[in-house]
Amino acid sequence: MTKACVIGWPVEHARSPIIHNHWIKTYGITGSYGRELIEPGKVGSFLKNLRDLGYAGCNITVPHKEEALAALDDIDPTAAALGAVNTVWLDQDRLCGMNTDVPGFLANLDETVPEWTRRTTHAVVLGAGGAARGIVYGLVNSGVETVTVVNRSLDRAEAVAAIYPGRARALAMADVGGLLPRADLLINTTSLGMKGQPALDLPLDRLKPDAIVADIVYVPLKTSLLVEAEARGHAIVGGLGMLLHQAVPGFEHWFGVKPEVTRDLYDLVAADIEGR
Template sequence: MIDHPRIPLAGVIGSPVAHSKSPRLHTHWLKTYDIRGYYIPMDVAQSDLKEVIAALPKAGFVGVNVTIPHKETVLALADVVTDRAALIGAANTLIFRKDGRIHADNTDGYGFIANLKQNAPGWTASAGPAAVIGAGGGARAVIASLIEVGVPEIRLANRTRNRAEALRSEFGAKVIVHDWVQAGNMLEDATTVVNTSSLGMEGKPEFRIPLDALSPKAVVTDLVYTPLRTTLLEQAAAIGCVTVDGLGMLLHQAAPAFERWFGTRPEVDQATRDAVLGA
């Protein structure tokens, strides 16, 4: 009898999850590095989450990505939670360890910074204030990572001010909350501008914050990547800013997870982007 090695499995858990680009991304890397493994999307209801996660390691899963609406809930199901996942209050990556313990991490902030460094090579965190639009889960990861790399001041505006105030109370005095109607004013002398809201996404309200105060020396990035070139990025490029689309964050946040699951650190290159975009 031949003893076949177990083929490692990974995937993404969310609801809905059919739109996720992660299966295309990880499948590309599995093929590129000639790794015997599979990555599949799994639509899992909140009521089934605990039972499903407990069963996956028994079926050969080495880990999963976690997306909406489970990113906060899974922290309570993990045995080990990294400092950055605890700080952000959410996990996007679970690693099923050989000792049976579940390790929860959040690589969104890492992906955000790695995307900036790759696609805006002259960017430096300490150059000046950052302006962040939106106060949801994406903003938490962005703010935590900006503080970690040394941004001196973070200006934050959200349509519902109390959500922005809640982030200020968690992340401290470096975060300064601005009224939503004055969001355009916080762009003045900002060297980094980040849209973490859904404004400008296909099917969502348009991005209407005026960019009159935006300096052409600023680096502007958008977490939205459908469309790839958002209204914010188009307008910022016309002003003369270096712009960075949101797809790179998706690619870079996936790399550490792939390495933990499959043992190879993948490269985020043009072929990776093309594979995910279906080019």
């Protein structure tokens, strides 16, 4: 029986088991996917013992994405560029890893707004954390001409933008209002709008009518940002699709089947988020 898991500290909140166990059942695979609570500082030893523990691989959630990188033998270019890994698998005796957040975000955009690359010359990314770094990387490598990183602390935005000189630039959140009329794609990577957090307050009336609005937050399924954007007629992209699409590569590595992100899966995870 093939086994995989997600590791984190904490890890009880992770919805990965819902996704992977749904696919295991759908494709008739003899396998399982669970959770492992791993303390910071012990990630390397856990990964080195994956085979002895009976695992084919694992997902990595916060706060272990950077620590895990040091334990791996091979990493993909995205994980190397971002300094963070979220998917690990065994290849013979070698520990391999990749960062699937970036392709997960892009696949969600592709599915929801298939023509987004043609429509996007200038993207605005709100936030300057790990998620923002990954999304800026994905946008730049998808051919978006200009990416503006907006953050309350300008120095953090400048640190992200400096990775892509000539393609990315930085702006303080206080000045975002004047930027919105030039944005083709607006992406929130902050926790604002998440359940239990303050709403993201933006003057969306300044956005051009055909601008796309995305939010990587998926609890709630539709943040106040997306509710307002949709009411104004904008194409919107929710965060749950990113969570589902980023799970695909790991499942394929562990279980040998490339799974589909279906409406049934979306509804299953959405029901869990909404407590139904």
